[in-house]
Amino acid sequence: MVLGTGDCRGCAVIDVNQPSAARVYDYFLGGTHNFAVDRALAEQIAAMTPNIAETMRSNRLFLRRAVRYLAGQGIRQFLDIGSGIPTAGNVHEIVREAAPGASVVYVDIDPVAVEHSRDILAGVERTGVICADVRDVDRLLTESEELGLIDFDEPVAVLLAGVLHFVPDADGPASVVAALRDAVTTGSYLLISHATADGQPPEVIEAQKLSGRTATEIVLRTGAEITAYFDGFDLVEPGLVFIPRWRPDPGDEADGHPERVGAYAGVGIKN
Template sequence: MINALAFVDGGVAVTELERVPPGVDPSVPSSARVYDYLLGGKDNLAVDRAFAERLLTVAPDARPAARANRDFLIRAVRLLAKLGVRQFIELGTGMPTAPSVHQVAHEADPTAPVVYVDHDPVVSLHAEVLLAGDKHVASVLADIRRPGAVLDDPEVVRLIDFSQPVGLLMAGVLHFVTDDEDPAGIVAAFARRMAEGSHLVISHLMADSIPEVRTQLAVATTGTPVQSTFRTHDEVLALFDGFELLEPGLVPVRNWHNDELPLFFDDGPARFRIDGAVGRLVRPERAEGNDA
């Protein structure tokens, strides 16, 4: 499908032709494609780029924050591999970005199973093409709000041995889950299947982001599916119930195990703040909720 998008640039009408995958509404932005644009990727549509540019007008540091979030995820996977974790599930994968989780995991063990999960069909299509022929990696089209459907998916069952430690990766995804959708219950549903010694990786938009940015971002995203829930430090910590946080705890993602910056480096208030942490499952019996 070819989409012709008309817009105004400096008072001049411009028409942009772009190829749109079947089943995708070219008038609706996707969080995965917006993130891809912020990371400098090309797997996005004009509507995603327009949304991202509106975001950048209220939060100019959104682009470096997105990069820092991605770098945090990669550092977390490398650390878990050093700790002996040999299988990973990434929830809310987003568009393939190098290095990908499986590429990092395979540095330690070329046979390490990795499952990517996303509800965006475009993400799933790109992942299937990228992963074709790799029997140790799979892409699953599913919504993390339905943990049971993810956990019982044939590809997850085929690749993941839940009697052994798992690295559960939820980088930049839970802020798209509203309080009514029970993010803590979603985490708990996955934790109940995981063996002790498994690890949870979370990064999240923080309520410490400058209030003006939160307000303007809410206005910019009204009526779109790319709305975010900013949570406090304590609210994000609560998502790690049953997990023991690794040092240095829940901190800005750019500071977490980043050898290129001194710990707790701070060059001023972040307008668009993302914090992250990694926890080790030590009391799986405490996980509550339901995995339906």
């Protein structure tokens, strides 16, 4: 494993004694880029909420469906913020199949995620990686432009999959999204998936509190709160829905209880 904080100024530091959200997520997806402390926390969360791994996988599948959709809408620039530790079927792989020649920039606060992204993307055309905090919008926009991969005069898909719930209310998540919206041109897209307490049993709320042991605690938000982040965007069909309900693939089984996956998903186009 290549570790390095190199140019990760403003990024988190690698602390093998504290679980990290990126590495816990990697563990749930069956990845190997996690430490004992991450696995222990993941097992504790899984014991309280048996559907947690399904939720994570469902989020990943949504991201793939949505990226294919966006490529189909003609999007050729993808800014994936809170991109995580790359696993098979990552955004750049979907983009390469669906829109060869399109650009992908990954942004994450976690140096492990960033270093693995750099390893995987070495030599892959029109891809780049930035170690930055989503709350530092100016910096990540500037660095995206400096990479020469994103032209903000052309439509961009801003992907915020599973990341906004790590931004506490005190840090103004709505302002973060508004700054991203203001930076992109009409016809750009915003993708959000976000954990919720809506429709969830009490043990999910309890398990959420465990996330406070990582450097980044999860904030569960309501459907109405998450919908408000799409201010200035028109939600495309089917709107903000529990993740399995967002444009399931034709062969996917109809899920009578999509709320088992405790997160919402939506995609909007800037108006």
